[in-house]
Amino acid sequence: MTNKTKTYDFIIAGTGAAGLSLAMQLKRSSVKFEKILLIDKDLKNKNDRTWCFWTKENHTWFEEIIFKKWNQFEFKSTTFQKKILLKPYTYVMIRGLDFYNYCLNEIKNDSRFDIITDTIKEIGTEQSKGFLKTENCLYQSNYIFNSAFRNPNTKAKHVNFVQHFKGLLIETKEELFDERCPVFMDFRTEQHNDCRFFYILPFSKNKALIEYTGFSPTALKEEAYDQKLKEYITNKLKIQDYSLLETESGTIPMMESEFTNPYGDKVINIGIAGGSSKPSTGYTFYFIQKHVSKIIHQLEQNKKLNSYSRNSKFKLFDRVLLDVMNRNKIPADELFTSLFEKNKIENLLTFLNEETTLVEDLGIMNSVSKSAFITSTINKLIK
Numbered sequence: 363m364t365n366k367t368k369t370y371d372f373i374i375a376g377t378g379a380a381g382l383s384l385a386m387q388l389k390r391s392s393v394k395f396e397k398i399l400l401i402d403k404d405l406k407n408k409n410d411r412t413w414c415f416w417t418k419e420n421h422t423w424f425e426e427i428i429f430k431k432w433n434q435f436e437f438k439s440t441t442f443q444k445k446i447l448l449k450p451y452t453y454v455m456i457r458g459l460d461f462y463n464y465c466l467n468e469i470k471n472d473s474r475f476d477i478i479t480d481t482i483k484e485i486g487t488e489q490s491k492g493f494l495k496t497e498n499c500l501y502q503s504n505y506i507f508n509s510a511f512r513n514p515n516t517k518a519k520h521v522n523f524v525q526h527f528k529g530l531l532i533e534t535k536e537e538l539f540d541e542r543c544p545v546f547m548d549f550r551t552e553q554h555n556d557c558r559f560f561y562i563l564p565f566s567k568n569k570a571l572i573e574y575t576g577f578s579p580t581a582l583k584e585e586a587y588d589q590k591l592k593e594y595i596t597n598k599l600k601i602q603d604y605s606l607l608e609t610e611s612g613t614i615p616m617m618e619s620e621f622t623n624p625y626g627d628k629v630i631n632i633g634i635a636g637g638s639s640k641p642s643t644g645y646t647f648y649f650i651q652k653h654v655s656k657i658i659h660q661l662e663q664n665k666k667l668n669s670y671s672r673n674s675k676f677k678l679f680d681r682v683l684l685d686v687m688n689r690n691k692i693p694a695d696e697l698f699t700s701l702f703e704k705n706k707i708e709n710l711l712t713f714l715n716e717e718t719t720l721v722e723d724l725g726i727m728n729s730v731s732k733s734a735f736i737t738s739t740i741n742k743l744i745k
């Protein structure tokens with residue numbers, strides 16, 4: 363039963379990637395506030411994920427905890443294989459636990475932030491205030507930033523996939539990895555009529571995170587990832603002797619359906635709940651940072667916050683790409699091979715970060731099979 367009420371300027375519901383990114387940016391901003399509550403059911407004390415993204419900035423978010431930065435990566439398929447220099451981009455990797463520790467330590471040192479571990483039962487808007495309920499407490503604030511509850515508005519006609527994966531951090535006795543060059547995508551594996559690939563993030567010459575991943579309507583059974591990873595490590599990478607240090611697994615929504623906000627105008631969804639996962643790639647971290655920066659900018663200017671809406675041009679491109687993959691008109695390995703073989707890497711990465719102009723977009727589209735894309739575009743424009 364709820365028996366206490368506490369009031370805050372802002373509440374951050376969920377302290378994962380989005381919640382902590384927002385707290386850090388708020389702390390460093392000129393936004394005026396006296397008290398902020400951060401609440402999560404989890405202690406965030408496990409290394410449960412590894413984030414990668416690409417950026418042009420020399421000094422980017424969370425510079426202090428970047429674990430690895432690469433200026434090239436390798437793309438591999440059965441017909442095309444290349445180590446690609448990424449200039450002006452770098453491919454950046456942050457370990458989940460480093461991120462949680464770094465953010466929580468900095469926030470704990472600021473008396474304006476209260477951090478509590480509890481399960482959120484309900485959030486919403488009442489009498490022009492956001493409210494959040496736990497078993498024993500009611501909290502109120504001007505805005506609640508929610509990444510804890512996700513509400514996709516799914517419809518039967520939508521193509522909704524997940525990116526699903528399992529990764530093994532392994533250590534070898536011999537120095538077998540090229541630590542200067544991660545493998546971004548390795549499609550040299552059975553596609554099973556959807557989209558499957560491996561990627562390798564080398565931590566050092568004898569330590570690497572090797573992931574098996576796919577884009578499809580549902581995830582696989584645990585044994586399927588283990589079997590594929592074993593085959594890949596033994597047969598493709600020719601590694602016999604290794605020890606397993608850590609594993610990570612999960613799913614990321616790749617959805618045509620949009621995430622909705624049924625909680626009223628004092629709740630602002632962020633992170634995956636706020637639609638930050640790019641439906642055609644699953645990349646999310648970069649989009650979280652962009653969304654959070656936008657929120658801070660609006661707060662600094664005393665503007666009313668409203669729900670985030672993605673750029674409609676890129677929304678359409680993602681829906682078309684999902685449709686092409688769903689209809690399997692072009693096998694995914696061929697599609698990605700065309701994109702990486704025929705485009706300048708700078709243009710492709712800028713496109714995937716949703717920062718290209720229409721002229722640049724047309725260049726990317728020109729690199730893939732027109733007929734499948736035209737049918738899917740018509741399909742999506744009329745639906």
Ligand SMILES: Cc1cc2nc3c(=O)[nH]c(=O)nc-3n(C[C@H](O)[C@H](O)[C@H](O)COP(=O)(O)OP(=O)(O)OC[C@H]3O[C@@H](n4cnc5c(N)ncnc54)[C@H](O)[C@@H]3O)c2cc1C
Nearest residue numbers: 376378379380402403411413414482612633634645646647
């Ligand atoms: C293993 C893995 C690897 C990934 N790698 C990448 C990558 O390389 N690049 C990339 O761009 N994206 C990646 N992603 C996708 C995305 O960046 C992450 O999922 C990211 O953590 C999403 O941030 P979020 O804040 O929306 O959700 P989360 O980080 O999951 O945070 C949500 C928080 O809400 C809390 N919560 C939920 N329900 C309640 C409740 N009822 N009460 C209290 N608290 C609650 C959870 O405990 C959690 O801490 C990866 C995802 C996974 C799972």
